[in-house]
Amino acid sequence: MRPSILFPLFADTRSLPGVGPRLEKLISQVAGTRLKDLIFHLPTGVIDRSYRPKLIAAEAGRIVTASVNVLDHLPPRDKRQPFKVRCSDDTATIELVFFHAHQDWLNKSLPVGSQRVISGKVERFNNRLSMPHPDFIAAPGEEMPLHEPVYALTEGLSGKVLSKAIRGALEKVSPLPEWLDPAYQKKMKWPAFHEAIKAAHSPVKEADLAPETPERQRLAYDELLSNQLALMLVRKQMREVNKGRVLKAEGRLKAKALAALHFTLTEAQQQAIAEIEADMASPQRMLRLLQGDVGAGKTVVAFMALLDAVEAGTQGALMAPTEILSRQHMAGLEKLAEASGVKMALLTGREKGAPRAALLKALAEGEIDILIGTHALFSDDVVFKDLGLVVVDEQHRFGVHQRMTLQGKGEHVTDVLVMTATPIPRTLALTAYGDMEVSRLFGRPPGRQPIETRVLPVSRLEDVVEHLRKALAAGTRAYWVCPLVEESEKIDLAAAEDRARELSATLGPKVGLVHGKMKAAERDAAMAKFKAGELQLLVATTVIEVGVDVPEATIMVVEHAERFGLAQLHQLRGRVGRGSGKSSCLLVYAPPLGETAKARLSTLRDTDDGFVIAEEDLKLRGPGELLGTRQSGQLEFRLADISAHGELLACARDDAALILSRDPDLKSDRGVALRVLLYLFGQDEAVKYLRAG
Incomplete structure (x- = not known):
């Protein structure tokens, strides 16, 4: 049952005076449907109306508040012209300008001969003052706010109407039981929640909007603490409900595969393998994220885990987001599978008819140890005899429901290892993957070469082509990446097809083309020719961003690099240096x-450390899109700014862990207050778990 103290904040916005169905719908588009959503819709700006000069001294471009006398009305000669009202104080005259205004309303609001207080942005032209559409017109003595918060709006919803609704919601905020640690709250000099939320909606200057203010820090910490508590409680619930099973191996298969490797595992890889082994050997279900930079060797680590699952008597599945990547995995791991004596197969949408039926029969009977594939692994007819481990590559490209579908194909609860080649700042990893343990692979395996990165204007394109001509003549292989497949009339960008034709005419027949609109067979054929050296220059779209491994390719050209994201550029660069x-x-x-x-390109030029790049990407564009699809579990915080509140997130995680270690069911006085916090921030899954307990 929801604590009664929160009942008023969970009321619908329709409960506010003046909010009907139409306004309720508009408010829901920017904030939400409940009063608590309105109080969490914080200002993005502030209008200062305290500047009250005489008109003769009013600075153009500023918000001016002035007491004036209404001199006369100047109706327009035709409807295309504005209606003007002349006003003055004892120093100068100003024209109030209205487009499409109703004269009756103007007569009532600004009667000739009356005194009024006006407020709005002043413009000056030929030494004449004007104020287009004043924000406020009031009679002397009427209330006019000196400082007005500015909120994000939507079409049809005015700032005045939304501000009134938010003020109504704020009146429902009463003192709540304190859920913060008193010593920490005192140390940080943070106000109580109800004081903080009201102060956050009452900015006086721009500095009051900064995430570093005590009020905003306090609210951010509340949201982060609720998030971390919920993640830990949900993970606890999953492990209680979905008990795992012990998958313990002696390492015989792994030893055979390691002996067949042409390189030695790095210390980071060995550490990750040990962490995964320990998870699989425990009776708890494994939920682990394997995070590493481009070329850090994640696939080898994951394959060792799959071998452990096979040696323990079960099957393994490796799921990749694209057919190119799944086939790349198959080709790259075949020799290791042969060396270790395990049967591995590939299943994509291309396998049909009798071959597919035979493969599925072998899988169901346990004759296939490891199955590699794409979304085809989700098909209902894909049945494992005993699935023990699921490895999901490029996790951010799959939705949570897809991952759950695959792991549900096991008769028992399966262990799950997810991988991402997009380095994620620790702060984001804690929020998006907070229900998982994390293994991070730093550095690059032996043999990976540093990549010289240069940034060039398009005016030097001929120099780039000439550089390629010489390199191809010497036997080099190269990529040329374009942002579009076909020429767009609206966006003047190089299209892959046109660029391939131009480069073929200039550099000869050894120029190939790969893009997402090609048929899979055509794309694979082009890739195979490039890998074999029959093609030397591959013009492509971002279809080659992941899963393409041609060690002989040493040049990457990215055209219109300013149009790509930082993480995407880093992934593309990782196709060379192999x-x-x-x-x-x-x-x-x-x-x-x-x-x-400019900052993106400079960062890429100056470093090849994916984790440094990810941190910079977070600063440049915030957390919203860094992890890709919203299905990945990425939370969009309303009060917390991960790029500014990263340290607070780490503190919230530590605090949540300490709280649950002392009071796992949140039954102490502070625990009850924390339940209120979870309710307030909509952590329903955690609340259901606590209620059931």
Whole structure:
């Protein structure tokens, strides 16, 4: 049962005076449907109406509040012209300008001969003052706010109407039981929740909107603490309900595979393997994220886990988001599978008819130890005899429901290992994957080459082509990435098909093309020719972003690099530097560059550390899209700014762990207050678990 103290805040916005069905719908588009949603819709700006000069001294472009006398009305000669009302104080005259205004309303609001207080932005032209559409018109003595919060709006919803609704919601906020640790709250000099939320909606200056203010820090911490508590409680519930099973191996298969490797595992890889082994050997179900930079060797680590699952008497599945990547995994792991004596198979949408039926029969009878595939693994007719471990590659490209479908194919609860080649800042990993343990692979395996990165304007495109001509003549292989497949009339960007034709005419017949609109067979054929050296230059879209491994390729050209995200550019660059040859990445941009684009390209030029790049990406564009699809579990915080409140998140995680270690069911006085916190921030799954307990 929801604590009664929160009942008023869970009321619908329709309960507010003046909010009908139409307004309720508009408010829901920017905030939500309940009063608590309105109080969490914080201001994004502030209007200061305290500047009250005489009209003669009013500065153009500023918000001016002035007491004036209404002199006369100047109706327009035709409807295309504005209606003007002349006013003055004892120093100058100003024209109030109204477009499409109703004269009756103007007569009532600004009667000639009356005194009024007006407020709005002043403009000055030919030494004449004007104020287009004043924000406020009031009679002397009427209330006019000196400082007005500005909120994000939607079409049809005015700032005045939304502000009134938010003020109504704030009146329902009463003192709540304190859920913060008193010593920590005192140390941080944070106000109580109800004081903080009201102060956050009452900014006086721009500095009051900063995430570092005590009020906003307090509210951010509340949201982060509720998030971390919920993640830990849900993980606890999952492990209680979905008991795992022991998958313990002596390492015989793994030893055979390691002996067949042409390199030695790094210390980070060995550590990750040990962590995964321990998880699989425990009676608790494994939920682990394997995170590493481009070329950090995640696939080898995951394959060792799959071998342990097979040795323990079960089957394993490796799911990749694209057919190219799944086939790449199959090709790269075949020799290790043969060396270790396990049967591995590939299942994609291309396998049909009798071959597919035979493969599925072998899988159901346990003759296939490891199955690699794409979304085809979700099909109802894909049945394992005993699935023990699911490995999900490029986790951010799959939805939670897809992952759950695959792990549900096991008769028993399966262990889950998810991988991502997009390095994630620790702060984001804690929120998006907070229900998982995390293994991080730093550095690159032996043999991976550093990549020289250069940033060039499009005016030097001919130099780039000439550089390629010489490199191809020497036997080099290279990629040329374009952002579009076909020419767009609206966006002047190079299209892959047109660029491939131009480069073929200039550089000869060894230029190939790969993009997402091609049939899979055509795309695979082009990739095979490139890998075999029959093609030397591969023009492509971002279809080659992941899963393409051609060690002989040493040059990456990215055209219109300013149009790509930082993480995407880093992934593209990772397609080279995979062999023994010196590699380079040429980022070609079209000036002028905006500040964000300039910062992205500079960051990529200056470092090849994916974790450093991810942190910079977080600063440049925030957390919203860094992890890809919303289905991945990425939370969109309303009060917390991960790029500004990263340290608070770490503190909230530690606090949540300490709280639950002392009071796992939240039954102490502070625990009851924390239940209120969970209710307030909508952590329903955690609340249901506590209620059931």
